[in-house]
Ligand SMILES: NC(=O)C1=CN([C@@H]2O[C@H](COP(=O)(O)OP(=O)(O)OC[C@H]3O[C@@H](n4cnc5c(N)ncnc54)[C@H](OP(=O)(O)O)[C@@H]3O)[C@@H](O)[C@H]2O)C=CC1
């Protein structure tokens with residue numbers, strides 16, 4: 267497994283936020299309390315948690331330990347001696363009214379300490395929208411979960427790598443199948459078991475990702491159908507293949523979901539949309555969401571959105587690469603060395619994307635922030651408008667969506 271990079275989302279976690287600092291080397295982080303740099307290695311967030319558990323850190327951190335929970339505003343009036351002792355915390359019943367980001371961050375922090383029994387924590391919210399992550403963030407459940415991939419191509423690898431980088435899934439519980447060994451080596455490097463038998467993947471897994479090309483899905487479903495039980499959750503990532511097709515080719519009552527991921531799952535920055543089949547329960551959706559959360563943004567929606575998401579995001583990644591390539595080539599045309607131009611183009615796309623996501627601003631607002639009246643940007647934008655970039659891009663999303671719909675009809 268490659269070295270993990272600092273993930274800005276960690277800074278949203280109230281347990282890390284008071285002390286965790288990103289540094290220039292993306293494979294490292296700094297603790298501003300201990301005044302210490304530490305490597306992320308292959309452990310990613312686990313390295314951050316591990317630093318937080320170190321004796322040195324605990325001795326200087328007066329804000330993020332469970333004692334902070336005791337000294338929260340609700341019990342500031344209590345004398346220290348009245349505060350629950352750590353040993354009592356395992357039995358303490360804790361409730362959250364509201365299941366939003368802050369409740370989730372606090373719950374996660376409390377549970378991470380290992381001092382509170384997760385069965386003693388209850389969360390309420392009017393809708394189920396945010397409840398899944400509380401149910402599924404059960405790291406111990408995920409470490410035990412058996413996960414299979416049928417197909418060992420780019421997408422299977424992207425999801426597997428995303429999931430495993432979180433450190434919450436045990437690679438020994440993951441198995442992948444493909445007819446040839448061409449793509450299996452890189453999975454073995456992740457510590458994942460490999461086979462040429464699709465049925466072996468199904469019988470040994472609870473959740474199975476179907477990650478073969480769309481035209482092969484019917485054949486593969488017929489092959490595995492005798493081994494699929496109601497305990498399985500089958501998740502297809504095949505573009506265009508509908509829930510009705512999946513359910514129709516598997517035994518009655520099979521639990522099926524349709525997922526459209528994209529390749530940046532590999533670096534935990536994917537955009538994923540899934541839809542539940544008629545027999546998939548909300549908790550199956552929560553399970554999938556919990557599993558995939560380390561891969562990036564995970565949303566659930568009606569099946570009618572999946573093809574549009576395929577055009578916008580599954581394929582959209584390639585549209586962005588084309589734009590990045592063109593940016594770099596523009597730099598080369600203007601005299602810049604190619605390698606440098608490509609590095610700068612990649613960083614420009616990354617930076618623009620992060621600012622867009624993290625600021626929450628409309629792209630038109632950010633675009634206007636870059637434009638000096640009579641300056642360089644507006645001259646460049648005029649050229650893009652002349653070339654019809656906007657209409658062409660909308661047309662590309664439409665064409666890819668239509669193609670996904672067409673694949674589903676075959
Ligand atoms: N690539 C992307 O960005 C995205 C892809 N998808 C979807 O993901 C799916 C897979 O695409 P992608 O990963 O790009 O494709 P790849 O061509 O990279 O991989 C396909 C994999 O399927 C394996 N395979 C072929 N026949 C069988 C079979 N009978 N049984 C089991 N495995 C088989 C291949 O085996 P072998 O290794 O032996 O060749 C290969 O490992 C597609 O349905 C696509 O629509 C969805 C979103 C994004």
Ligand SMILES: O=C(O)[C@@H]1CCC=N1
Nearest residue numbers: 505576579580581582
């Ligand atoms: O090109 C394809 O068909 C797949 C689906 C989305 C991205 N790649």
